[in-house]
Amino acid sequence: MQTYGSQSMVAPLRRVLVRAPNESFVVADPAEWHYTARPDLAAARAEHAALCDILRAFGAELIMHDVPQPGRADAIFVHDPVIVTEKGAILLRMGKQLREGEEEAIAVTLRAAQVPILGRLTAPALAEGGDLLWLDRHTLAAGVGFRTNPDGIMQLQALLAPLGVTVLPVELPYYQGAEACLHLDVG
Numbered sequence: 001m002q003t004y005g006s007q008s009m010v011a012p013l014r015r016v017l018v019r020a021p022n023e024s025f026v027v028a029d030p031a032e033w034h035y036t037a038r039p040d041l042a043a044a045r046a047e048h049a050a051l052c053d054i055l056r057a058f059g060a061e062l063i064m065h066d067v068p069q070p071g072r073a074d075a076i077f078v079h080d081p082v083i084v085t086e087k088g089a090i091l092l093r094m095g096k097q098l099r100e101g102e103e104e105a106i107a108v109t110l111r112a113a114q115v116p117i118l119g120r121l122t123a124p125a126l127a128e129g130g131d132l133l134w135l136d137r138h139t140l141a142a143g144v145g146f147r148t149n150p151d152g153i154m155q156l157q158a159l160l161a162p163l164g165v166t167v168l169p170v171e172l173p174y175y176q177g178a179e180a181c182l183h184l185d186v187g
Contacts, residue, residue, distance in 0.1 A: 004115040005086040007137045007165065016055050017109065019065040019076045020048050028073035033098065035073075048076075063113045067105040074099050079129040081106045083156075088118030090159055095126040095147030119159040127152035131172070131184045138164050143184030145172035 003015060021044035030038050052062055069075035074096070081102040083090050089110050091103040107117060121127055131143035140160065142153050150169075157167045170184060 002086070004113070005084050005088070007086055007134050007140075007163075009134045013055065013058065013060045015061045015063055015113075017063045017065050017078050017106075017113075018048070018052060018055075019078050021045055021076050024069055024071055025073050025076055028071070033073045039073075044076075063109065065106060065109040067108045069102065069105055072099060072102060075102055075105070077130075078106065081129065082110065083129055083132055084110075084115065085118060085160070085163060085165075087163055088116035090118050090156070091120035092127045092129060093121040093123070093125055093152065095128055095149070121152055121155045125149065125151040125155045127156060132156075133184055135168075138166060140165055140167045141170050141184060142167050143172040144169050145174060148184075 021039070021041060023041070025044060026039045026041045028035075030036070055062060065078050074080070080099070081092055081094060083092060089107070091107055094100050094102055103120070110117065126147060126149045127142070128147040131145065131148035133141045135141055140156070142148055142156060144150060144153060153167060153169050160167055172184060
């Protein structure tokens with residue numbers, strides 16, 4: 001039985017990649033990361049543990065992404081550097097410069113979990129998971145903005161076409177510019 005991949009945002013979770021909050025999450029300059037305040041590590045760890053308990057209660061196997069990410073406060077958001085399809089993972093290319101390199105770290109964890117790497121985006125392509133939403137098994141909406149660019153959309157289209165997936169570009173609004181952009185999944 002295949003133990004990875006989903007081209008759905010509503011199917012039951014069977015295996016979930018998670019990353020616990022660590023010192024990198026709280027020592028970062030809140031303004032640099034566009035946080036409203038310095039995160040409380042104890043509270044964040046308690047919330048993460050509660051989330052893990054809920055996922056386990058629903059039968060999900062947790063894959064812990066604990067590859068060191070010094071200085072990368074947002075590395076706890078494992079949804080952004082990768083998209084996992086029914087044929088393997090596609091390593092994205094982060095649009096937020098502070099997050100560059102997270103893709104390689106997450107690839108280490110995915111390989112250890114026996115998730116094949118289907119492909120990866122290369123420069124000048126940019127795409128982040130927060131801009132990618134499965135509408136159904138064969139349709140991926142992709143927000144075009146500061147973090148996901150037209151080159152990223154074209155490379156995703158090329159990687160996903162053999163799987164019968166159509167990638168639909170969606171223009172994103174913005175408010176405060178590239179450093180504090182909106183993702184498709186928060187709109």
